Amino acid sequence: MYAFFERLFNPLTPAAIERPPTMTRAFFIHFLAPIKGLLLITLAVSAVAAVAEIALYAFLGKLVDWLTVGSPETFLREHAWALAGMAFVAVVLRPIAVLASRGLINLSLIPGLTNRVRWLNHRYVLRQSLSYFNNDFAGRIAQKVLQTGHALREAVVNVIDGVWFLLIYLVGTLVLFAGIDWRLLLPVLAWVLSYAAVIYFMVPPVRRKSATLSETNSALTGRIVDSYTNIQSVKLFADTEREDSFVGEVVGRHTAALRHLMRSVIGMTVVLTLLNTALIVLVSGLSIALWMSSSISTGAIAISISLIIRLTQMSGWILRTVTNLFENIGTVQNGIETISQPYAVQDHPAARTLSVGAGEVRFEGIRFHYGKAEGVIEELSLTVKPGEKVGIVGRSGAGKSTLVNLLLRFYDLESGRILIDGQDIAEVSQHSLRAQIAMVTQDTALLHRSIRDNILYGRPEAGETAMREAAEMAEAAAFIPELEDFQGRQGFDAHVGERGVKLSGGQRQRIAIARVILKDAPILVLDEATSALDSEVEAAIQGQLKNLMTGKTVIAIAHRLSTIAALDRLVVMDKGHIVEQGNHAELLRLGGLYARLWERQSGGFLGIDEGRKAS
Missing domain, CATH: 1.20.1560.10 (ABC transporter type 1, transmembrane domain)
Known part of the structure; x- marks a missing residue:
């Protein structure tokens, strides 16, 4: 009954x-x-x-x-x-x-x-x-x-x-x-x-x-x-x-x-x-x-x-x-x-599915200011060629993270447009746009679920083998078997706590990187991706990130310039504008903002020797 x-x-x-x-x-x-x-x-x-x-x-x-x-x-x-x-x-x-x-x-x-x-x-x-x-x-x-x-x-x-x-x-x-x-x-x-x-x-x-x-x-x-x-x-x-x-x-x-x-x-x-x-x-x-x-x-x-x-x-x-x-x-x-508030960002009524082939990203005269009187980004234009690895650097508040947020269409532009392979992202569905972009952020917050669920979040249909391979590539396989939550679940079944608090910052970052590796999107965004890692683990991860970046269009943000110095091109931002562009050696010779930022930082990891030799 x-x-x-x-x-x-x-x-x-x-x-x-x-x-x-x-x-x-x-x-x-x-x-x-x-x-x-x-x-x-x-x-x-x-x-x-x-x-x-x-x-x-x-x-x-x-x-x-x-x-x-x-x-x-x-x-x-x-x-x-x-x-x-x-x-x-x-x-x-x-x-x-x-x-x-x-x-x-x-x-x-x-x-x-x-x-x-x-x-x-x-x-x-x-x-x-x-x-x-x-x-x-x-x-x-x-x-x-x-x-x-x-x-x-x-x-x-x-x-x-x-x-x-x-x-x-x-x-x-x-x-x-x-x-x-x-x-x-x-x-x-x-x-x-x-x-x-x-x-x-x-x-x-x-x-x-x-x-x-x-x-x-x-x-x-x-x-x-x-x-x-x-x-x-x-x-x-x-x-x-x-x-x-x-x-x-x-x-x-x-x-x-x-x-x-x-x-x-x-x-x-x-x-x-x-x-x-x-x-x-x-x-x-x-x-x-x-x-x-x-x-x-x-x-x-x-x-x-x-x-x-x-x-x-x-x-x-x-x-x-x-x-x-x-x-x-x-x-x-x-x-x-x-x-019942309306969506601030809505799909176009006739939104198409984004199709990414080459992976070119083009910003055309974009402007955005979060509702402030002065713009965070003013009339910025930038083209990232298919397969190009571009680093975005600049002082805090220069607009680096805002640029990435706009690419992911977390906010709508006030003017200008952003194109991926010639397709205006305002005219494609948000779901299809973000499906083609993989991102690792500085402040990684995991879901209060198992390690397995968090890695598979990158590609839910992937099998157990692919999930474990991603963990290996992210240098996470070593610590995962040692994990155990308060209910006695171990390894990949262990739950990570709210926002991943039961893991260290470095462990959270490696799980996030494994998730991105599994997603395998054609466009890769790294926002201080290795900032929470110690030097030894970062050196190992940098090697895996280098493999991950192969064949992908990459936009990397970093305050530690040593981590991105070997990229194809570095774009220097200041107050919402692009003020310098070039590779590491060219920007050092220019003696501008990048050179001053570099002087304030000690040498580092991936690509530094190559950058010094080039200079």
């Missing part, structure tokens, strides 16, 4: 990756429209359960009247069919309807809808631009994705379990009271109007305060995750007290926001308690007065008082449900602001 309900909603059903709407109503429709059939069935089954419960109260009144005026000798003969009918409602119909509604809500909607919303939002957010993630806390973004899925599901369940159930109950109560005596409708209608006024005037402020609470909750999560992510820096600088204050400030704001919300909730509770008390007193007094005037029967008093007591018992739960509904809507609205 469980499996039947669970199969009704698969959260991983394939769907196109779409930007979620920015308006709350459209956001809900976007995720609920595909399951409207399931929602309608759930509403229908819940309605049957509510009507069956009201029918039992109606039968209770009839039963009291039968017992009051009837004879025990003829009771069963006169009312056997009615008793059988109500027995069916009480023993069969109502339990089946209640259990079916619980199955639909608890086994289909709650797990399915929650994770469907999270899954689709995660897929969209994952494809956001690099600047999107650089401008926010990773923990805060994750919190928004997770809590929005939960809040949307809770809002739907609140409507089905609370608002819908109350609506059915109110209509049923009014119908029964109208059949007993129209005067009994008056206090109930007055209570309904007062209850609606409470919802209209007192619940919206709760929604606004809930949105504030949601934002502070996300900020709190973001700050805590930021502290944990950078725990090494916290320990190195003995700054635990500063982190206490950093997080404590948001804890204070969160506490104040929660108290502000709870004041409103208590205020609603006080008003509702007064309304419920008035309803019980008025209906009870009016019922007794009508009975005393022989206008209604004893059974009618039983129906009216029992229904009102049930209604008032439900009202507190319903108000909490409605409050939660608005709170969850506020949480969803807060999440929309983060999740």
Whole structure:
């Protein structure tokens, strides 16, 4: 039976990756429209359960009247069919309807809808631009994705379990009271109007305060995750007290926001308690007065008082449900602001797949400034010939890494264009572009998965043999067998910790190089690729990188000029411009910026002897 309900909603059903709407109503429709059939069935089954419960109260009144005026000798003969009918409602119909509604809500909607919303939002957010993630806390973004899925599901369940159930109950109560005596409708209608006024005037402020609470909750999560992510820096600088204050400030704001919300909730509770008390007193007094005037029967008093007591018992739960509904809507609205942002970098509607043959890279009059007043890169033009090995050097902030980020289209150019084999990268898909470029960065962050998974990330379809060969070429095979994680997994199965923290910097770099070796892309970008390695390992890796660069177009960035001095050409950047070009010997003879940078550095590794001989 469980499996039947669970199969009704698969959260991983394939769907196109779409930007979620920015308006709350459209956001809900976007995720609920595909399951409207399931929602309608759930509403229908819940309605049957509510009507069956009201029918039992109606039968209770009839039963009291039968017992009051009837004879025990003829009771069963006169009312056997009615008793059988109500027995069916009480023993069969109502339990089946209640259990079916619980199955639909608890086994289909709650797990399915929650994770469907999270899954689709995660897929969209994952494809956001690099600047999107650089401008926010990773923990805060994750919190928004997770809590929005939960809040949307809770809002739907609140409507089905609370608002819908109350609506059915109110209509049923009014119908029964109208059949007993129209005067009994008056206090109930007055209570309904007062209850609606409470919802209209007192619940919206709760929604606004809930949105504030949601934002502070996300900020709190973001700050805590930021502290944990950078725990090494916290320990190195003995700054635990500063982190206490950093997080404590948001804890204070969160506490104040929660108290502000709870004041409103208590205020609603006080008003509702007064309304419920008035309803019980008025209906009870009016019922007794009508009975005393022989206008209604004893059974009618039983129906009216029992229904009102049930209604008032439900009202507190319903108000909490409605409050939660608005709170969850506020949480969803807060999440929309983060999740539904448009992509800063988007594929062209008619984007083609990049095809790389020779591997020529050409920058034509490009300009980019990260939104600053002055450009980081200004009218830069550069051609890297097929198979050419070009080193990019310059002071910090000269625009070297920005140039690479633009090549990978992490950002869109403000003007100019970048061509690979004559194809404008703005007109090809981002996926196909990055598939043709392999990159090793200075700050290598690995996935918190196994060594095997991290290397195979370069080419998931590669087999075990190719993966191990890449590890050998990257000089990583020597240390991998010695690895063991806290769960006892060893070697290639060992997990590396968040961002690879369980490995040394050099070990992380070698795993990253193995991943690039396995990818075997025609264009290779090295951004301080060996900066985390000691001299002995770097010398070994340089030999492997030299083999890796064979037949590829290479763009290498390095502060240690010794590591790139033997490349075909060196391009010197300063303040977003190319100020010098040539090989190592030519640039030394020129006596410009490169020569001054070289003088400040000691000799090094790959290619230095060749560079000195050439000079």
